[in-house]
Amino acid sequence: MKVGSGGGFRAIWYTWKKGREAGGIWKLYKAMRSKNACKTCALGMGGQKGGMTNEQGSFPELCKKSLQAMVADMQPAISPNFWTENSAEKLASMTPRELEHSGRLIQPVLYEQGQTHFRPITWADAYDRIAKKLTAVQADETFWYFSGRSSNEAGFLMQLLARVYGTNNVNNCSFYCHQASGVGLQSSIGSSTATIVLEDLEHADCFFLIGGNPASNHPRLMTSLMHVRRKGGRVIVINPVEETGLVNFRVPSDPWSLLKGTKIASDYIKPHIGGDLALLWGIAKAVGEQGAMDENFLLDHCQGVEAWKAELERLTWSEIVRKSGIEQVEIESIAKIYGSAKKTVFAWTMGITHHTTGVSGVQAIANLAMCRGMLGRPGCGLMPIRGHSNVQGIGSVGATPKLKEAIFKSLQEKFGVKLPTTPGLDTLSCIESAATGTMKVGICLGGNLYGSNPDAKFADQALANLELNVVLSTTLNTGHAHGLAKEFIILPVLARDEEPEVTTQESMFNYVRLSDGGPARVPGPRSEVSVIAEIGSRVAAHVSGIDWEAMRKTATIRDWIGAVVPGYEKIATIDETKTEFFIDGRTIHEPKFPTPDGRAIMHVHSLPELSGTGPSELRMMTIRSEGQFNTVVYEEEDLYRNQDRRDVILMHPDDLRRLGLRHDERVTVRSGTGELPNILARGYEKIRPGNAMMYYPESNVLVPRSADPQSKTPAFKNVVVTCERQPS
Numbered sequence: 001m002k003v004g005s006g007g008g009f010r011a012i013w014y015t016w017k018k019g020r021e022a023g024g025i026w027k028l029y030k031a032m033r034s035k036n037a038c039k040t041c042a043l044g045m046g047g048q049k050g051g052m053t054n055e056q057g058s059f060p061e062l063c064k065k066s067l068q069a070m071v072a073d074m075q076p077a078i079s080p081n082f083w084t085e086n087s088a089e090k091l092a093s094m095t096p097r098e099l100e101h102s103g104r105l106i107q108p109v110l111y112e113q114g115q116t117h118f119r120p121i122t123w124a125d126a127y128d129r130i131a132k133k134l135t136a137v138q139a140d141e142t143f144w145y146f147s148g149r150s151s152n153e154a155g156f157l158m159q160l161l162a163r164v165y166g167t168n169n170v171n172n173c174s175f176y177c178h179q180a181s182g183v184g185l186q187s188s189i190g191s192s193t194a195t196i197v198l199e200d201l202e203h204a205d206c207f208f209l210i211g212g213n214p215a216s217n218h219p220r221l222m223t224s225l226m227h228v229r230r231k232g233g234r235v236i237v238i239n240p241v242e243e244t245g246l247v248n249f250r251v252p253s254d255p256w257s258l259l260k261g262t263k264i265a266s267d268y269i270k271p272h273i274g275g276d277l278a279l280l281w282g283i284a285k286a287v288g289e290q291g292a293m294d295e296n297f298l299l300d301h302c303q304g305v306e307a308w309k310a311e312l313e314r315l316t317w318s319e320i321v322r323k324s325g326i327e328q329v330e331i332e333s334i335a336k337i338y339g340s341a342k343k344t345v346f347a348w349t350m351g352i353t354h355h356t357t358g359v360s361g362v363q364a365i366a367n368l369a370m371c372r373g374m375l376g377r378p379g380c381g382l383m384p385i386r387g388h389s390n391v392q393g394i395g396s397v398g399a400t401p402k403l404k405e406a407i408f409k410s411l412q413e414k415f416g417v418k419l420p421t422t423p424g425l426d427t428l429s430c431i432e433s434a435a436t437g438t439m440k441v442g443i444c445l446g447g448n449l450y451g452s453n454p455d456a457k458f459a460d461q462a463l464a465n466l467e468l469n470v471v472l473s474t475t476l477n478t479g480h481a482h483g484l485a486k487e488f489i490i491l492p493v494l495a496r497d498e499e500p501e502v503t504t505q506e507s508m509f510n511y512v513r514l515s516d517g518g519p520a521r522v523p524g525p526r527s528e529v530s531v532i533a534e535i536g537s538r539v540a541a542h543v544s545g546i547d548w549e550a551m552r553k554t555a556t557i558r559d560w561i562g563a564v565v566p567g568y569e570k571i572a573t574i575d576e577t578k579t580e581f582f583i584d585g586r587t588i589h590e591p592k593f594p595t596p597d598g599r600a601i602m603h604v605h606s607l608p609e610l611s612g613t614g615p616s617e618l619r620m621m622t623i624r625s626e627g628q629f630n631t632v633v634y635e636e637e638d639l640y641r642n643q644d645r646r647d648v649i650l651m652h653p654d655d656l657r658r659l660g661l662r663h664d665e666r667v668t669v670r671s672g673t674g675e676l677p678n679i680l681a682r683g684y685e686k687i688r689p690g691n692a693m694m695y696y697p698e699s700n701v702l703v704p705r706s707a708d709p710q711s712k713t714p715a716f717k718n719v720v721v722t723c724e725r726q727p728s
């Protein structure tokens with residue numbers, strides 16, 4: 001049956017189904033209600049107000065994604081025979097879903113190149129091997145990678161360990177998703193995170209949702225958008241694909257919406273892939289031509305205005321239309337809506353950042369907000385919709401190649417630790433260094449580094465070139481089956497709600513939650529901080545200023561974070577106060593920006609030509625399905641797009657005809673980087689002709705390593721491909 005709206009009774013039915021998988025509805029409910037931050041997206045739920053509650057106290061706020069993550073953690077332990085029954089080659093043939101559903105990891109395992117199988121090893125053996133290798137190589141021959149799954153405490157401790165060990169090769173998964181947001185925002189407003197809090201969405205009468213599908217990936221955001229619509233506000237969606245849940249969504253916690261559905265998008269614009277930057281400039285040009293700019297705001301609170309206006313003047317409509325794929329009249333009508341809005345929030349996700357112009361895209365959004373004074377007031381502002389639940393916190397506490405000056409200084413002055421000053425590498429550069437052999441060891445705090453890389457074949461070879469790669473994980477993913485280093489060690493760790501001590505997480509709204517942890521569900525996994533502290537005690541025992549034994553306590557680490565991370569001071573006493581908090585200095589409700597002169601900065605860009613315009617070409621973007629979160633695939637089907645499988649390329653029926661293909665015909669998809677055989681070419685009415693989409697991470701083999709020069713974010717969303725019919 002075709003799905004015509006997001007959410008709804010299917011979501012409720014899914015909850016029952018997942019409840020059964022988890023050992024009963026009550027058991028799942030109790031787990032979901034525990035005082036822990038939601039383990040999935042960065043919108044943030046739970047914490048001390050109880051699970052399924054947002055920071056405004058609204059309950060129940062749960063979604064399919066949060067259930068999927070919880071049920072995965074509630075799986076039984078991986079079978080004792082798993083490692084003898086499944087060779088490394090067999091693991092490499094398993095789908096992301098099969099790997100995820102293999103069970104919880106409970107003991108350290110080792111794979112050595114030349115062997116056919118992984119084998120369990122003791123914790124002592126694992127630590128010895130890691131310490132031996134880390135003491136044998138140079139610090140800058142190692143990299144330390146962080147996923148957004150881990151706590152602030154684990155993230156802070158591991159980046160500290162990496163630096164006192166001697167390297168700044170410290171980076172996190174945002175280099176493959178939202179780094180362009182951080183860099184773009186920092187260069188525009190002097191701060192790299194959202195300027196608003198969740199409550200601001202309740203006051204907005206206009207919401208731009210650019211390049212994202214939160215109906216699938218951040219489902220509870222739909223409740224806020226429903227409120228905007230109910231108050232008569234506009235939700236303007238910009239996306240080359242008409243996404244079901246962005247058109248109509250049945251919010252399960254709202255009886256009326258559940259029964260009748262809620263229209264989400266009031267206006268839906270479908271530019272070509274790669275056309276967003278031109279479209280954003282076009283909207284700004286039309287706002288100017290309609291006389292709707294806030295000249296006082298520009299004069300009083302912005303710099304770079306003259307150059308920006310001159311560029312708007314120079315830019316012709318023919319260039320904008322050609323490069324965006326949107327007609328002038330449509331752009332003007334959007335500008336008119338924006339021009340009459342009183343409070344506007346701009347939100348975006350990887351449809352903006354996954355381009356070689358990612359930072360420019362974010363800056364162009366900020367320009368657009370500035371030109372109507374939609375910044376620095378309650379109900380207005382900028383909101384990057386980030387992915388994993390603590391990806392922002394991981395960056396805040398220092399898991400980046402370059403430490404913020406204030407953190408660097410405080411660590412040295414307050415704690416007497418000596419930090420390296422050599423430049424650190426971003427994630428993609430570390431992989432490229434592994435390929436050449438200059439990078440020898442990787443330590444990964446969660447995540448799926450292989451799976452999240454562009455140019456998957458290259459990533460496979462590069463990671464396999466490492467002498468040692470260590471991954472701290474809860475369950476298996478494709479990163480444990482591909483690109484296996486000469487020595488590859490998996491260390492099983494506890495999930496957030498199983499930690500023996502409290503931990504903290506930061507949402508995309510700069511809200512720090514306190515998670516109580518809880519009893520371990522399976523015997524064997526260890527707390528992340530205890531694992532990191534143990535490695536620290538073995539490789540950096542005599543570093544001045546650090547007591548690794550004390551660092552096994554998350555409270556000690558919070559003392560450090562509170563002392564050195566600006567805005568995080570309240571974390572030092574959160575154990576006693578149990579008071580969750582917004583990070584000081586992040587929310588911008590007054591037009592004073594943390595730039596040197598307090599003004600926001602406008603930027604000028606050159607607009608790229610559309611790519612993939614040849615007669616046999618398509619512009620392809622990688623996408624996540626409704627049944628997946630980042631690289632983790634929970635369900636093979638993609639309900640909202642009515643797809644039953646993932647080995648497909650979705651294109652408009654006009655493109656099928658143009659390429660001489662039939663619906664569901666088998667093709668080999670090729671890009672300048674790689675090829676994928678045995679893909680079904682499918683007609684999909686909802687995508688703009690000339691464009692196509694394929695599921696991530698499987699299609700990463702086609703994605704080039706070309707990255708945005710400023711943020712180093714690869715262009716996962718703009719890959720030129722061709723399709724060649726396979727002989728039947």
Ligand code: SF4
Nearest residue numbers: 038040041044063220
């Ligand atoms: S929207 Fe995000 S934070 Fe909220 S319940 Fe779903 S996954 Fe968790």
